[in-house]
Amino acid sequence: MSTIKDIARETGLSLATISKYLNGGHVLDQNRERIEAAITKLDYKVNYFARGLKTNRSMTVGVLLPTISSPFFGRVVAAMDGRLRQCGYHSIVCSYDFDPQLEQEQLRLLVNINVDAIVFVPQQIDAETLTSIVQNVPVVLVDRAIPDYRCDAVVADSLNAIYSAMEALFRKQHSRIGLIVGPQDISTARERLIGYRRVHEDYHIPVDEELIQVGNYDLESGYRLFNALMDLTQPPSAVCVTNYDMTVGAITAAHERGIALPEQVDFIGFDNIDLCQVVTPPLPFVEQPMDEMGREAARIVLQRLDGGKEPPQLLRLKSKLSHV
Amino acid sequence: MSTIKDIARETGLSLATISKYLNGGHVLDQNRERIEAAITKLDYKVNYFARGLKTNRSMTVGVLLPTISSPFFGRVVAAMDGRLRQCGYHSIVCSYDFDPQLEQEQLRLLVNINVDAIVFVPQQIDAETLTSIVQNVPVVLVDRAIPDYRCDAVVADSLNAIYSAMEALFRKQHSRIGLIVGPQDISTARERLIGYRRVHEDYHIPVDEELIQVGNYDLESGYRLFNALMDLTQPPSAVCVTNYDMTVGAITAAHERGIALPEQVDFIGFDNIDLCQVVTPPLPFVEQPMDEMGREAARIVLQRLDGGKEPPQLLRLKSKLSHV
DNA sequence: TACAATAAGCTAAACGTTTCGTTCTAACCT
């Protein structure tokens, strides 16, 4: 591996000049050419470690997700990465596979490898632990907040999303609407349930607790809980499902029972753009602003990396109902 | 941030001794305690950059995937990461979102940040480009091979997987079997098609080209191509779909048309364990050995990092048909 | 023509580790 010294020797210039050029500084045209030539000739690459040691920057943003196989997070990260890349930063992704132990470990890893910022979708961790692990590195929470932890966060407005979905169904004269919601230790899943209750309150429609089914965000629970709803002595006339995988499960269950969506049971899915659009007729779904979440997360990260000292902001982005 | 020097000062020991201890060396019990105490007191953490600069190792494995939202790759990576973690290595994931430009860029990034090895699911890149980007870093290909590129690779035996799936259907007297297969620039998708043709040859059953539908591995194409098969003047009596998302699409299409799987049209899915198991009756599917692929990839990586100089190996792992 | 102002390049010190070769200490043997 050749170093900056080799380039200096080859070109007859000093280390400082080479370094200056590499970092975007101005050098004489003639020297620029010489340096370029030497770089290609010797196949020089800057040493990441040496640079990091001096600058204390890695130009790298760590991303920690509950799982690596989620279309939702995949989309958010893609949007974010695109934006960061434009500014010379790169994303590095880790997942903890829903394991609370690993959640902390991976966080420690990111800190250890000196990422300049951390974008984090938390699950179990509490404010205190997070504080103790991460110091001096800006953290941006995505999709979920952590109670009592002060930092930037970008979330979708789950409460209003469900609220409008319900309103749409109320307008169509439904008053018994099934809800398949996620684990209640996830802040946004809680919010979705709150939205469900609040809209009932506001419209003076009683909530039948039987209609609230708590799943764990996977396909199987969507399938099982949709069936559970239909097996009630008094089944709902409409069902709203609140994430990607459970939407697949619920639609499959409906199809199997020969229930025509949305004619026999009205239906609103969540996040699963592909599936909801592909079925005939297309089904309405709540679409969280994935690209916007990614872009905003990137914006905040860049702002912090630029030394921004504003108080932490909680950004609540609007979800939208695909169509009614 | 405190450094090893602070620990030395605090304990009265020399840099060398602290470093030795940090790297697992033996020191007097009394000193060990002093060092430990100083470390917690000063909240010392080794500087990743400085260590890397000296050792030329990052203890980090870069993983590059076509997309970050795939249950298949997610599972493979999880298995791999678990194994690597046991040996003190960590995985760092990037994706190129099916973008050939980004595929190269991300590869360069991984090289630049000095990962010790690269695990790579390639799509478009050719041997020459890859060679020019990655030098002196062991590469392990996963799921797909690259023509003319000599390196370790771990793939599932797609050819035989499809072969056995077809045999199972032949045994049930099907002779017109639809195939929904992936893009033919992906090596394993090619193999799956070859397996389809070969088994027909071997069984002396003619191939009707109409029955071969080439999709692009997403939900929509599974849906559309299943419908295309059913719309043939002479539709197949069984259908085999060859990845996760297209399996969702195909099952949905079948359900919508009121086709009972597997009674009216026999069916074999791929990879989508959740969905195929949840439907009633459960549908057979080809299950690629995701965990094994991950573990084997890790094993090879570790072997290379340990200086292993064996010739590159192409590991072809057996897929299995869930049940008949 | 002389002088300031600007641009370009240089020297050398630092960043925080690891590691080689050396020195010190104490235990063991004959």
Added chain:
DNA sequence: AGGTTAGAACGAAACGTTTAGCTTATTGTA
């Protein structure tokens, strides 16, 4: 008691950059 040896600790150099402070060359202006 003298000599040997193993174990522990040490001193110092090196890894490949960046950057502050300085020198030299060039240009424009009075």
